[in-house]
Amino acid sequence: MSIWEYANPKKFMGWTGPVLTWTFILGGVSLAVGLVWGFFFTPDDFRQGSTVKIIYLHVPAALMAINAWIMMLVASLIWVVRRHHVSALAARAAAPVGMTMTLIALFTGAIWGQPMWGTYWAWDPRLTSFLILFLFYLGYIALWEAIEDPDTAADLTAVLCMVGSVFAILSRYAVLFWSQGLHQGASVMRAGAVAGDTQERVSNVFAVPLFISIAGFVLLFVALVLLRTRTEIRARRMRALEARMRRA
Amino acid sequence: MLQVRNLSCARGGVPVLNAVSFDVAAGQALILRGPNGVGKTTLLRTLAGVQPALDGTVDFPEEQGAYASHADGIKAALSVTENLVFWAEVYGGDLPDDILEKFDLTDLRDRPGGTLSAGQKRRLGLARLGVIGRKVLFLDEPTVSLDRFSVKLFADWLRGHLAAGGIAVIATHIDLGLDAPELDLTPYRAAPDAHGGSDEAFL
Amino acid sequence: MLQVRNLSCARGGVPVLNAVSFDVAAGQALILRGPNGVGKTTLLRTLAGVQPALDGTVDFPEEQGAYASHADGIKAALSVTENLVFWAEVYGGDLPDDILEKFDLTDLRDRPGGTLSAGQKRRLGLARLGVIGRKVLFLDEPTVSLDRFSVKLFADWLRGHLAAGGIAVIATHIDLGLDAPELDLTPYRAAPDAHGGSDEAFL
């Protein structure tokens, strides 16, 4: 049996039901553990004070915002190549979740910016790229909404997602060219993040809850996308039934 | 020679026609009949390759099909001649000398397309078919808005086209005075539970 | 009662029809005939008050005219019912209960206007006439794209409208099966040197 059979709508509905419940539970638990641990059981940072705790929301949301787009790109490619309806719907389902993640990253960043840089917003490359990413999400969702026929919508949004990805990378580069920023480098994701010994190193006390929180976000993202995909499948099923009833 | 085998097509994700098969030999025309909404336009669009078929095959000499839809594609700002010359160029040909007479457009040759009456516009739209030099024509209600004289004019041109080995598939509700077999599409209506609609996978 | 006296009209600044006069009594229809481009559309637009007359008078009960053009004014995003309800509201009336049956739209009632076939759209466009409750109808090729059954449906409706004291002036190239006098516009064609063209003052 090929793996693609799990992408048949009926099969998909079957196996995602239980998986969904468990991802929700697991995601919720790890998020709660990560956040509670992070907020209440870590010391304040010597430079940033208690505001550093926002990192437990900010970093996972920022990571998921990017990963959601990558997931949409993959799902779009699968739709274009293999024409599996579920993958198109998964891409559609992921977009609002990704956009919400982008918004969370932007808002937590802005709240954090006030104590750190003395301003809610600065035209820093990292922040700016997220703003552009937000616009890409917005356009992608608007295009889905604007097209009546679901297959046409899936095709067009898939092309938009591919072209958009190229331009998103270009924008990221352009933005770096345009302004040097205030924002922190990517130290969490660097190989030596936990064991490293640079000044910027995120010490163990912060890192462990952070990773738990990241895991929570990932699981929650998966759960939300599954949930929304299931909703989309049900909506399509309704549509198909209605069309059939009209013709009967 | 046009061969259609087991063609099924859908519109807006809903299957409309099921397993249509027919042959049209060179020099022949086929008239599509059927009540409004049965799927004549859908079938013609599928034959012409504007939309993909759900199932089945369409076979005719490569690069020989031409489609004429409800809309004529006439540019309001271009004159009648300019409109025709454009299509001639797109198809890499020249404007036949007698095309304007054949469609009674001689008096209108320099009028902008936008100032034509409904029937005059239609004549111009049909004249395009005489310009592009394609053999296999898919015509969707070509005589809408035409007066009796123009209908005859068009039927004459069509007879000439067929005599030269052309093929035409024509959807129409009125009588063109052509001596051609008719195909009523009503029996091919897709059953409500037909497979292949874009959403069938979800049921 | 519709009275037209010595009506002259122009299109695009060029006089098209000259001194058209006719009467249509309540309960009567008049069929306008004439080759493409003779000026049927122009005449109807003038009668309906969409464009001013060059000369002459049109007289019918105030606020009782309605015009149906080649274009149907159907909103693609609104459903069939919503389209009709909108026009009913604009004319301050209600949707008659049987209007959907009368135009064979019952099955299509919830379909978005944009997904109708050419003939279905036309039926919807004509159903508007049944909704607005006007007596004097100016109809420009109302049966374009309709199949035979729908043409009959429309003719039946029209007969009902006339029987209730309505009036209709209809431009058409095909036979509606109505028992109504015909008026051929060819003799009224404006001579090339007719007066009243917009630039006559400069000649």
Added chain:
Amino acid sequence: MIALLLRDLRLAVRAGGGFGLGLAFFLIVVVLVPFGVGPDTALLSAIAPGIFWVASLLAALLSLDRIFALDFEDGSLTLLATSPLPFEGAALMKALAHWITTGLPLTVAAPALGFLLNLAPEAYVYLLLSLLLGTPALSMIGTFGAGLTVGLRRGGLLLSLLVLPLYVPTLIFGAEAVRRGADGLDPTGALMLLAGITVGGFALLPFATAAVLRINLR
């Protein structure tokens, strides 16, 4: 008349996004300006009032040609002209629908975007007020312009060309009000003038719009 307003709003919503799109465009212009001008916050904060107003104006402009174009193309406009609806009322309703779908969401959202351009905190309330008073005028003037250009093919650009000069007074007073607010001066005068333009526009332009529409339908 309400039927027309409701239909237009419903069409806007059905066509996907309705209320959101004008707003999104506004957001995008506000975001693009720093890319062009550079990330210097002092500079951005100085030009913020002007940019917000220019952006609202462009957002209004961009959706103008849809006000009548669709109704013209599918024939509804002719049918409306021969209906018992007063055509002036129809013009008014069209302007109102345009404002509800573009001006209103933009007014509500603009203050929330103020921080992107480092708008001075004191100016937020005046930004809101000036947009509330001024954007209806943009819609009404734009509706007039749309009526003027309705049957023309390259409507989009010609329309902008005609409408933008008419927008100048609204822009000047609107931006002035916000700028004065930001500088701690009294912006009442500019706001009054803005309100005056809106009231005057709504009193007179529906008639002009109906007149040009009738001519264009001929």
Added chain:
Amino acid sequence: MIALLLRDLRLAVRAGGGFGLGLAFFLIVVVLVPFGVGPDTALLSAIAPGIFWVASLLAALLSLDRIFALDFEDGSLTLLATSPLPFEGAALMKALAHWITTGLPLTVAAPALGFLLNLAPEAYVYLLLSLLLGTPALSMIGTFGAGLTVGLRRGGLLLSLLVLPLYVPTLIFGAEAVRRGADGLDPTGALMLLAGITVGGFALLPFATAAVLRINLR
């Protein structure tokens, strides 16, 4: 393919103004900005490079929806799709026609308008160069967006929403080149990148455009 280009140019000219309208819009935006921002010359000269680029971008944007909309409505697009003309070529020609009617006149005229915003004298040549290298990319990207949204009713705004983020890199490099020119720095890098976007866009986007058009015609 040349036939299509010539037809589009002829249509643009016939429809009144063709080449002039994009330019006029550009001019108007450049004139409106001082109204919004206020008459401070130092400020204006600081934002001039950005404003010129944002204005070109908006001028390009405004005429985008006409690229395919008219051909779609009157059925020519379907007829073109079934013609022997490669559809990719048609997309390319459409982009070219758009550039010739908006990008080119604007490039030629922009330096002449520099004084309106007190552009630094050293920057004029870079303004010209950057527009020459960058505006074709705007047309090509815009054509892709127009292809995506053809057939959608509220195309205008949605189109902008989709296209503007795609314009960001072009805008950044374009404005950066002018700004560096004005500051006496070396703008070669930015100009090279601009040219890169244009070349890449013209190499790839015609295919994407033809693909989305085919989907939309289905």
